[in-house]
Each structure stands twice: as C-alpha cells, then as structure tokens.
Amino acid sequence: RGAGRRIAIFSIVLGGELFVSVALSKAKQHALPVAYCNAVVAVAAFLTPVEEIFQFLEDAITVKINRALAVGDVAQRGYVLIAGVLGGLLIGSLAAGLMTLLSTSTSAMEWILNPSSSYDLAHLPNCSVIPDNLLEISKEFFLITSWRWPLAFMNLALRGFFIGAGEIVSWSVVSVVQTLIMSLGIYLVFLKDPKIQTLAWISWIESLAAAIIFLLTFLFRGDLRQRFLGSGDLSAPTSTDPLGRSLVAESTAGHVWGTSWDVIRDGLLAMTLDVSQQLCLTGGIFMAGPILGLGGLYQLSAVQNAYPQFGLAFIEGITYVIRVRGSALVGLRSFGGFSKMIKGSGIYVFVLVVLSCATLLPYRQTVAFGLGSQGCELQREETCLPAFQAMFGGPNASGTTLQEMMSYFPVVMTGLASLRLTKGALYACVDFKFMALTGVTTFLVVFLPLAGLATYLRTPLSFAAAMFTPSMVMALVFAWRLRRNLRSMLAGEEGPWDAVYGVTEERLDLAGDSIAESSRSWGRQGASELANSRINNNSRSMPPRLPSSAGLGAAAAAAAARAAASPAAPGPPTTTAGVAETSSSLTSSPLSEENLARHTAMTQKLPPGTFFATF
Secondary structure: OHHHHHHHHHHHHHHHHHHHHHHHHHHHHHHOOHHHHHHHHHHHHHHHHHHHHHOHHHHHHHHHHHHHHHHOOHHHHHHHHHHHHHHHHHHHHHHHHHHHHHOOOHHHHHHHHOOOHHHHHHHOOOOOOOOOOHHHHHHHHHHHHHOOHHHHHHHHHHHHHHHHOOOHHHHHHHHHHHHHHHHHHHHHHHOOOOOHHHHHHHHHHHHHHHHHHHHHHHHHOHHHHHHHHOOOOOOOOOOEOOOOOEOHHHHHHHHHHHHHHHHHHHHHHHHHHHHHHHHHHHHHHHHHHHHHHHHHHHHHHHHHHHHHHHHHHHHHHHHHHHHHHHHHHHHOOOHHHHHHHHHHHHHHHHHHHHHHHHHHHHHHHHHHHHHOHHHHHHHHOHHHHHHHHHHHOOOOOOOOOHHHHHHOHHHHHHHHHHHHHHHHHHHHOOOHHHHHHHHHHHHHHHHHHHHHHHHHHOOHHHHHHHHHHHHHHHHHHHHHHHHHHHHHHHOOOOOHHHOOOOOOHHHHHOOHHHHHHHHHHOOHHHHHHHHHHHHHHHOOEOOOOOOOOOOOHHHHHHHHHHHHHOOOOOOOEOOOHHHHHHHHOOOOOOOOHHHHHHHHHHHHOOOOOHHHHOO
C-alpha cells in the first residue's frame, strides 16, 4: 500500500512537470513576437553548451549518489552529495560570472542575441517587427538566465539524492512548489504581458524556492541525515566496519580522493557527450542566422519549440527515472530488473512516438500555421514581406517553408526520443567513455559535412538536417551499445558497470584475491559475507549480521578482511540468531556454489513496483 502511494505521488508530480514543460513551450511560441522568439532560441543555443561545460559534475553525481545509496556506501554518498551541492553552487557562480563579463562586449552580445542581424539589415530595412531595443532586452534575459545556474546546479544533486533515497514526499513538495510557481507565472503574469525578461525571472524564482525547501528539509530532518549520511549533523559522513570501528579515520583520504576523481573523470566524459550534441544545434542556429535571416531562422525556432509539445516532454520523466532508479539497480547488480526496466521503457517510448506521429501528420499544415502564428505580423508592412514569404512561401520565396518542415517532424522526433532513452540507460551503465567518444565522432563525421552542405544549399531544411541528424545517428549507436551491455550484464561479463567507486585496489587487496573478485563479480554483499566467514574462522568473536541487500559496502569488506588477517580482537561472545544463521550459511572457503546461487537469486530479483514506478 505504501509503495503504491509513493508511485501514485511520483506519477502525479511528474505529470505536473510535464504540463509545465508543454505550457512553457506553447507560451513562448504563441505569445512572443518573432524577433524575441528568435532571441530566446539564440540565447538557449549559446548558453546550453556553456551550461553543459560547467555542469559537468552534476550528471555523474546523480548517477553515483544513487549507486552509493543502493549499495549502502555511506561515506561515498555523503561526500558525493556534499561535492554536488557545494560544487554546483561554486561552479554555477563561476559560469555566471564569466557570462556577466562577456555581456560587457556589445559586438559579442549582438552576435549571440541576434544571429540574423547582418542579413536583416540588408534585406529587411525599416522593418518595425525588429524592435530597436532588442539587444538591450535580450541582454537582460541573458544575464538573469545565467545567474540561475548556481541554484539550478545545486538543485540537480539534491533532486537526484531525494529521489534515490526514496524520499518521494519531500521531493514531491519541492516539485509541486516549482510547478505552481511556473504555472502561475506563465498564466497570470507572462501571458498578460509577454516579455522574455518575465520568463527568466519566473525560472529564477522557482529555482530559488526549490533550493530553499531542499536545504530546509536537510536542516530539520535529522532522521534523514542519520539514515542516509550516517551522521546527525552535516559535518562529515561516518561509517563503521563489521567490528564497530570507525572507517572515517582509516579511509577518508583514499575514499574521498578516489571518489572525487571518479566523479570528475566521468563528469568530464558526460560533458563531452552533451557538448558535442548541443554544438550541433548551436552551430546550426548561428550558421543559419546570417544566411536565412529573420524568417528562415524563425522556422528553426518554431520546430525546436514544437518538439516538447508533441512528444519529447512526455519522455523526460521516464529518462530521469532510468538514470536514478536504473543506476541503483545496476549498483545492486540486479541486472534482470534493469533489463526489464529498459525493455518496458522502450515499449512506452515506441508507443508514444507512434501515437504522436499518427496524430500529427494528418494536421501538419494546421500545426505549422499555429506554430508560426506570430509571423502573421510580418505581412503588415511591405518591408517585412520577404521574411513572411521565407516562413510560409510566396511568389518570391525560395527554400523550404514551415509547412514542409513539419512533414519531416516525426522522423526527427523519433530519433530524439530514442536518444533520450538510450542515453539515460547508458548513464545508468556508467558507460561514459563510450558515449563521449560517440559524441565527438558524430560531431566530426556527421555534423560538419552536413553543415558545409547546408551553407551551400541555403535552405531551412538543410540546416535542420545538419542540426538533428547527428542525434539520430547517436541514437542508433547507443541502442546497439545498450543491447550489447544488457547481454553482457546478464551473462555475468565484466564492463564499466563493475566499477567500485572510491575504493582503491590496495584496500581490496587486503581482502585477498577472492574477496576482490567477489566484490567485482558478485556484488558487495558477497564480498562482505566472505569476509565475515573468514573472521568466523579466525576468531571466537563474530560481528553482527550484515544488513541485507546492500551490505556495508566494499569499504566494510576490506576492513573486515584486515581484521581476518590480523590477530583476533577481543569482543563479545556471539549468541544472536542472526550470527548463527550467517555462520551456518557460509563455509571457510571462498563462496560456495550454493551461497553464490542464493546471492545471485537475491540480486537478480526485481524489486516490487520498480517497473511500474518507471511510468
């Protein structure tokens, strides 16, 4: 009953976020004048790669926090969470500061905020649709958006932690507040007086509210800190080995530096992928502006705003769940459960894409005219007619129109949806190196040749092909890689998912080759149980039974092995039923076939509600 309630809350909250995403895209497209809509897309095209560069820690942190939560590694999840919160705040502030310095250059701002300015000055003289204060207003939007980053980066780590910790109610409160702020801001403020600065302030306020609620929750929830960080205060996470001794003094340096380097390395790889993907979109926008002008650039703006409305927004929730819940399943080595989650998610995405295409294609012209409704003001003045004809066609028009662009919309939407799914799944597999290599290769081999062809053809469709074809190619490559990873997982083969974060090989060597192998192949509980069996044979004292499913983590396994290799420490006699049960189920040799089979059956079992929680 409790699990069903959490699933219902999770689904409702994600539905609210979906509603806001669609409403925001519609509001921008239907309420903003053509020049301002282009400015919003141009700002996003420039700031998103910069955001990805400075946000390089956050994606890796989200995955690693949930892996640590799953395997019971208290020290790692505490340090990674603190690194995510403080690092996000500092890195976001640094990035925003650099953007503020950039804004002092008028020429740079004109290039970023109005990519079609050179074309418009030559072909649209005295067109009043292009406001005189466009640069000033867009610059304000640029700065407010940049200074939202410190809060947004910090919230990413906190959001991932709360969902991974199963604190659905606490996370839901934050999400509901954000949804209410965005909804009220859009419908009560923005639509009454559409200004791009208003959009920026609404987003900034909802990020600030989320950060305040998250931090207050940590401040007043001592039970949450005790349960998941191992300490009633926020100073330093603690953990103990099976003999009750603190691991912090012994392993903090190696654990923190190992974990920090893992986070930075995988974060940089994740950044490489995201920047490679986003540069295709950014390059297309800034190359198309001077060639196509106001009308052609508006086609690309309209198409980008259409994707969330007609399909992509409906996939955001499930891809985030795959990153969070999928990484936990992989950390627990529940590969069967992870495989079921991916297959179920794939079916959901396939059905969604089919429905979206089936409902959109018959009405593509109507949808195109709706998306370009703000362009009708271009026909009021003769000097603006070339831009109007560039959008919808006419006697002097050349190139593709917005109506024709919508005919190719389902193909691109299918590729983008598949990329979101496969990318999230490979994040959970910790396959960052392969994804980064694929992103860079696709940018060099696919985007650059298509961009060169687009500058020769000089049509909106050719630039759209250069922008979105690399994503479709990456989706195919990621799907192949994911299929291979799932087969290797289920076959018990090694892969990037076997990484033991924050634990050095020297520490695992203390446990002997068999324990190191068990940690890599059978999960941390197997290693901990093996260490316990050896302690049982070297000492009359026996530690309390290890927690089920997660164990005490690889750090505890290494510490227990150290105790096995040293003279027995005095301790209380073992009389508990739990110890007797543990002792009777283990042998003095490395894990027996019977114990391995029992452990494998436990870790491969899909936790109840996991599959349905995905939806």
